[in-house]
Amino acid sequence: MNVVVCGGGIVxxxxxxxxADRGADVTVCEAGSLGSGNTDRSxxxxxxxxxxxxxxxxxxxxxxxxxxxxxxxxxxxxxxKPGYLFLAREAETAETLREAAVMQRERGVPTEVLDxxxxxxxxPELHADRYRVATFSATDGFADPHLALQGFSAGAQxxxxxxxxxxxxxxxxxxxxxxxxxxxxxxxxPDDTLRADFVVNAAxxxxxxxxxxxGVDLPVAPRRRQIAVVDPETPVPETVPLTIxxxxxxxxxxxxxxxxxxxxxxxxxxxxxxxxxYDTGMDLDWAVTATERAGETAGYFGPESGIxxxxxxxxxxxxDHHPIIEVSRPGVVTAAGFSGHGFQHAxxxxxxxxxxxxxxxxxxxDVSALDCGRFERGDPVDERHVA
Ligand SMILES: Cc1cc2nc3c(=O)[nH]c(=O)nc-3n(C[C@H](O)[C@H](O)[C@H](O)COP(=O)(O)OP(=O)(O)OC[C@H]3O[C@@H](n4cnc5c(N)ncnc54)[C@H](O)[C@@H]3O)c2cc1C
Numbered sequence: 001m002n003v004v005v006c007g008g009g010i011v012x013x014x015x016x017x018x019x020a021d022r023g024a025d026v027t028v029c030e031a032g033s034l035g036s037g038n039t040d041r042s043x044x045x046x047x048x049x050x051x052x053x054x055x056x057x058x059x060x061x062x063x064x065x066x067x068x069x070x071x072x073x074x075x076x077x078x079x080x081k082p083g084y085l086f087l088a089r090e091a092e093t094a095e096t097l098r099e100a101a102v103m104q105r106e107r108g109v110p111t112e113v114l115d116x117x118x119x120x121x122x123x124p125e126l127h128a129d130r131y132r133v134a135t136f137s138a139t140d141g142f143a144d145p146h147l148a149l150q151g152f153s154a155g156a157q158x159x160x161x162x163x164x165x166x167x168x169x170x171x172x173x174x175x176x177x178x179x180x181x182x183x184x185x186x187x188x189x190p191d192d193t194l195r196a197d198f199v200v201n202a203a204x205x206x207x208x209x210x211x212x213x214x215g216v217d218l219p220v221a222p223r224r225r226q227i228a229v230v231d232p233e234t235p236v237p238e239t240v241p242l243t244i245x246x247x248x249x250x251x252x253x254x255x256x257x258x259x260x261x262x263x264x265x266x267x268x269x270x271x272x273x274x275x276x277x278y279d280t281g282m283d284l285d286w287a288v289t290a291t292e293r294a295g296e297t298a299g300y301f302g303p304e305s306g307i308x309x310x311x312x313x314x315x316x317x318x319x320d321h322h323p324i325i326e327v328s329r330p331g332v333v334t335a336a337g338f339s340g341h342g343f344q345h346a347x348x349x350x351x352x353x354x355x356x357x358x359x360x361x362x363x364x365x366d367v368s369a370l371d372c373g374r375f376e377r378g379d380p381v382d383e384r385h386v387a
């Protein structure tokens with residue numbers, strides 16, 4: 001089985017590793033350098049507190065891989081687990097958190113529903129009086145996306161995959177094939193035409209464009225998201241969870257030496273951007289707002305807080321904030337639209353992609369809800385735990 005993977009981010013490289021490990025002949029084509037897309041711009045969050053069963057299942061299957069990463073790949077990805085703390089101000093949001101916690105617990109996530117005063121055990125500076133309820137899971141945390149990408153990349157090459165950087169895919173010609181199966185695929189690059197049974201669209205924020213090359217229309221929108229590294233007035237201990245105010249969309253987490261990362265998307269204006277031409281720097285106004293919002297959540301971010309640096313990257317957003325994982329047409333697998341969760345869900349995705357290519361169906365997780373047809377059917381699976 002010959003597979004060409006389009007995209008050398010975490011999704012493409014993890015899929016390449018697992019496909020090669022299972023015996024496929026794999027070539028990865030990456031337009032830039034490895035990780036030059038959005039993987040290296042991620043906050044590295046890894047959590048199982050999602051609001052839909054399929055996202056929880058993707059998380060649990062992925063967490064099993066993250067937990068063994070150093071043993072399996074020989075790379076310490078700085079996986080820390082201070083947990084995630086979700087907070088609700090509004091009654092409806094509180095109900096959403098409670099319902100989600102029941103579902104998460106049923107699937108094996110150790111989510112606790114907490115009175116906000118008790119949540120101060122995890123986040124001592126929390127302004128508990130502003131919130132109705134909190135949920136906390138001790139198995140959530142974060143890791144270093146760049147190191148994880150390096151691990152998958154080395155693993156893919158050791159398993160026999162060929163990785164071509166600075167090799168954009170410029171054309172995809174698909175001939176023949178049965179629904180759900182392989183086809184005669186010719187993948188065009190500036191230097192070569194590669195023949196494959198499957199091409200895997202793991203192009204992240206570029207997935208819609210790559211889909212178009214293969215005659216597949218994907219509702220995946222590139223949306224700019226920013227992160228600021230802040231030197232808070234009061235240092236944030238490393239034991240503090242990634243803390244999210246679900247009603248404001250603001251979040252923060254500890255970095256090293258008392259610093260913190262703050263983030264969030266504020267305001268309704270959220271246009272699609274050109275993934276080849278957008279501002280990858282941080283807006284200072286946004287960083288000030290993000291720090292103030294974090295200060296509404298917890299007392300670390302007083303007026304003496306300083307903004308150290310920051311950056312912007314792209315989420316690849318679908319209308320229901322879930323990925324599309326499917327054989328979109330014979331010979332064309334889509335693994336895209338992770339809507340801000342693609343780093344953490346890459347390990348599960350790699351197995352699903354390999355199963356779709358090599359076994360004809362995915363079994364690790366029930367991905368029947370993640371086909372692109374759900375948008376036409378009016379049957380989306382809306383994720384509400386997003387920031
Ligand atoms: C600010 C920010 C914070 C985030 N925080 C988190 C988080 O906490 N947790 C989490 O799980 N996720 C997070 N994410 C999302 C995460 O970064 C992405 O979901 C993930 O990196 C997607 O990986 P990918 O491999 O699909 O895409 P990418 O890493 O973007 O890789 C896609 C690659 O495809 C290549 N490509 C495009 N077109 C072509 C072509 N024609 N031919 C060849 N190659 C091509 C690109 O060059 C790119 O390198 C965050 C994202 C941002 C921007």
